[in-house]
Amino acid sequence: MSRAKLQELGIDLPLFPITAVGSFPKPDFLLKARADFAKNRIRLGALEKAERQATEFWIRKQEGLGVDVLVDGEMYRGDMVAYFAEHLDGFEDGGLVRSYGNRYYHKPIITDEVHWVEPITLEWWKYARGLTSKPLKGVVTGPYTIMDWSFVEFYPDRRTACLALAKEIRQEVEALIEEGAKIIQIDEPAISVRPEELPVAIEAMHIVTDGLPAYFITHICYGAFEDIYPGMLDLPVDNFDLETSNSELDMLELFKKRRYTKDISFGVVDVHTHVVEEEQVVEQRLRQVLEVLPKEAIWVDPDCGLKTRTADEAIAKMQSVVTAAKALRAVTSDK
Amino acid sequence: MELSLSNHSSYPRIGDDAEHQLLRRTIAQRDKGEKTDDAVRAAEDRMTELALAEQVEAGLDLVTDGQIRWLDPISHLAAKLSGVRLNGLLRFFDTNFYFRRPVVEGKLERTGPLLLEEFEFAQEKSARSVKAVLTGPYTLARCSVNENGGAGGFDKMLEGYTGALAAEVAALAAAGAKVIQVEEPALLKHPDDFSRFEQSFSALAMSKDSAQLALVFYFGDPAPIYDHLQTLPVDLLGLDFTYSPDLVDRVASNGTARTLVLGLVDGRNTRLEDPAATARQLEKLARSADLNRAYLSPSCGLEFLPRDRARQKLKHLAVIRNTFLGSPS
Numbered sequence: 001m002s003r004a005k006l007q008e009l010g011i012d013l014p015l016f017p018i019t020a021v022g023s024f025p026k027p028d029f030l031l032k033a034r035a036d037f038a039k040n041r042i043r044l045g046a047l048e049k050a051e052r053q054a055t056e057f058w059i060r061k062q063e064g065l066g067v068d069v070l071v072d073g074e075m076y077r078g079d080m081v082a083y084f085a086e087h088l089d090g091f092e093d094g095g096l097v098r099s100y101g102n103r104y105y106h107k108p109i110i111t112d113e114v115h116w117v118e119p120i121t122l123e124w125w126k127y128a129r130g131l132t133s134k135p136l137k138g139v140v141t142g143p144y145t146i147m148d149w150s151f152v153e154f155y156p157d158r159r160t161a162c163l164a165l166a167k168e169i170r171q172e173v174e175a176l177i178e179e180g181a182k183i184i185q186i187d188e189p190a191i192s193v194r195p196e197e198l199p200v201a202i203e204a205m206h207i208v209t210d211g212l213p214a215y216f217i218t219h220i221c222y223g224a225f226e227d228i229y230p231g232m233l234d235l236p237v238d239n240f241d242l243e244t245s246n247s248e249l250d251m252l253e254l255f256k257k258r259r260y261t262k263d264i265s266f267g268v269v270d271v272h273t274h275v276v277e278e279e280q281v282v283e284q285r286l287r288q289v290l291e292v293l294p295k296e297a298i299w300v301d302p303d304c305g306l307k308t309r310t311a312d313e314a315i316a317k318m319q320s321v322v323t324a325a326k327a328l329r330a331v332t333s334d335k
Numbered sequence: 336m337e338l339s340l341s342n343h344s345s346y347p348r349i350g351d352d353a354e355h356q357l358l359r360r361t362i363a364q365r366d367k368g369e370k371t372d373d374a375v376r377a378a379e380d381r382m383t384e385l386a387l388a389e390q391v392e393a394g395l396d397l398v399t400d401g402q403i404r405w406l407d408p409i410s411h412l413a414a415k416l417s418g419v420r421l422n423g424l425l426r427f428f429d430t431n432f433y434f435r436r437p438v439v440e441g442k443l444e445r446t447g448p449l450l451l452e453e454f455e456f457a458q459e460k461s462a463r464s465v466k467a468v469l470t471g472p473y474t475l476a477r478c479s480v481n482e483n484g485g486a487g488g489f490d491k492m493l494e495g496y497t498g499a500l501a502a503e504v505a506a507l508a509a510a511g512a513k514v515i516q517v518e519e520p521a522l523l524k525h526p527d528d529f530s531r532f533e534q535s536f537s538a539l540a541m542s543k544d545s546a547q548l549a550l551v552f553y554f555g556d557p558a559p560i561y562d563h564l565q566t567l568p569v570d571l572l573g574l575d576f577t578y579s580p581d582l583v584d585r586v587a588s589n590g591t592a593r594t595l596v597l598g599l600v601d602g603r604n605t606r607l608e609d610p611a612a613t614a615r616q617l618e619k620l621a622r623s624a625d626l627n628r629a630y631l632s633p634s635c636g637l638e639f640l641p642r643d644r645a646r647q648k649l650k651h652l653a654v655i656r657n658t659f660l661g662s663p664s
Contacts, residue, residue, distance in 0.1 A: 094605060095641025096349050100424055100433035101406050102362045104349055107431075107641065109605050149431050151605040151640075193429045222426050246423070272423050 002238040002263050003296055006215055009182045011135055015332060016300050016325045017068045019265060021219055021241060022139045022187065023305030024073040025314050030054040051075045052127060059131040061315060066322045069135045069183060072128035079105050080141045080187060081149040088168060090114035094151055109151040110161060116168035119175040126179060138181035142188035143169050143208065144201040149190060159200045166207035177214050185217040185241065192223025198231050205235045217241050217265060221304045225251055230258040241265035243303035246272060249285060252292050260293060267303030269317045276316040282324035295332055300325040336660060338626050339396040340652045343602060344468045344518065345636030346386040346401030347645050355642055358382045379404045387461045393649035397466050397514060397630060400457035407434035408470045409478045416499050417444045422480065428520060428554040430639060437479040443495025449503045451510055467512040469503060472496035472539065473532050474521035497535045501542040508546040516549040523555030529563050540568040549573055549596060553635040558585045565592050575634040577601045583616045590623040598634035600652060605644040607651050610658040617659045631656055
């Protein structure tokens, strides 16, 4: 349990802290601004103004809903890896590859030694922090995922590339901490995909987090958890933010067999369906995790970033999360 | 000595210039009601022709239709069978590419051709022999959810997929396909399931008639089951050499009773292989394998690469072959 660590950091959170994973959908006005900017119809300043406006929209929305630990919503990012690749030295844009169906993304190529040149997310984190008095997560993409979702040309192998990236991402984390970030999430959705490389991911996470005064979360999703559990518990973080609803809570069976030893941000709504889960469904999922893990260890959030949903769907799903968590908080806090 | 060159299976259906965005654009317009399904088919035809032309230009002896019409390697086949509905997205092995997961909720049956029309179109438009490519029944079953219930549910599902694909193999062979490739990456994740796999594949192989049947593995190390693979009723055995530093030595020491499709060129990374280093791998393999009948190939489908890089990889096959054979490239 890391409640003591949070208190040391001066963060006092209620039972079942409610958070979001990272991204929210971009409002229509921002989508239009991005399209206009891509066609040179507006200047960068106009795009950034729209991004700030959208960030404020989601900060206000999270506060209004009753979220405890906020995110900036990533209004300024396109793809979670490409955004970091665009701001680190050593990458080239690698052209379009398919993600699924008729969706494509620009997959970066590591063509030279990678270097962190200046803060990547810091200005946005500072802007969002200025809009709220609630704790705000710093969210960065982790070195293993940046490596795995890039083409590695410069480095001789995947491990070398991953560890080189880890040293650079640590600088981004240090910059966030220096500015006051106390809760930092390292997104590593790719980590569960090649179980044989889990030791590399652990080594990289040590490089990113060791000795730094922050409460660390790592977000992992859509992979074969059964292949990396319990080994993943060796990742040096305080909290695992896991997609659990989409996989019908099957992680809990693993936790029953081998004790889970960290805090968890438990995904209680599926982000890949338009259907908004009813409060009872979400509450039932929370009750199921309570049968397996101590209440002090449980945070509550959606499975993953909500950017693929409409704004209305994202808000409705967050509302389900908040309502269920608060209902359970009310009946559980005295027990 | 000769060494033939082959594409693996898929080819990027998009590029960075306007011409190569035709299909994406047309599908998006169709989804908004601005274009018809016929317009999408015409765009697929055009992109297929471009993919074929780029493969021929790269000097390949055996080409594919690039799987331009496929949304993914699983649902493109499964969705055409009765008894299947499609569910949400799932990651395709260790890639950052996602497929629609089939849910099998009734008896699996082939109610019509799956790939025949696509193959015939490509064969008509191609200046080189076209290989027909199917995802295998074991991989389809492993990537599906079984809701058809009861004991032995997975085996029934596998049997259903096997029967459907066997009929398709027969249809493709009858249509003149000289090489039919069956892809089974899932076996590498379940090597202990070899007996079950063997039973399924043997049933499929019986329907190939005079076509050459290629069985292809990728996204994993086949070395641990290499000797088992040699016992299967295949004409061509395709291996991904990028996951195992030892596979070249394993093949060189154990030999092969099958003609090999050598996936020595990494279809997952943009970096071009050192021709001399790959030629040395070929020399080692040539000591125990007859490379006169073998194919040099990418390790997997090329749609994991940007189009310009995929094209470079295909051209690089000829560079490597020429280095190996000692001719100027």
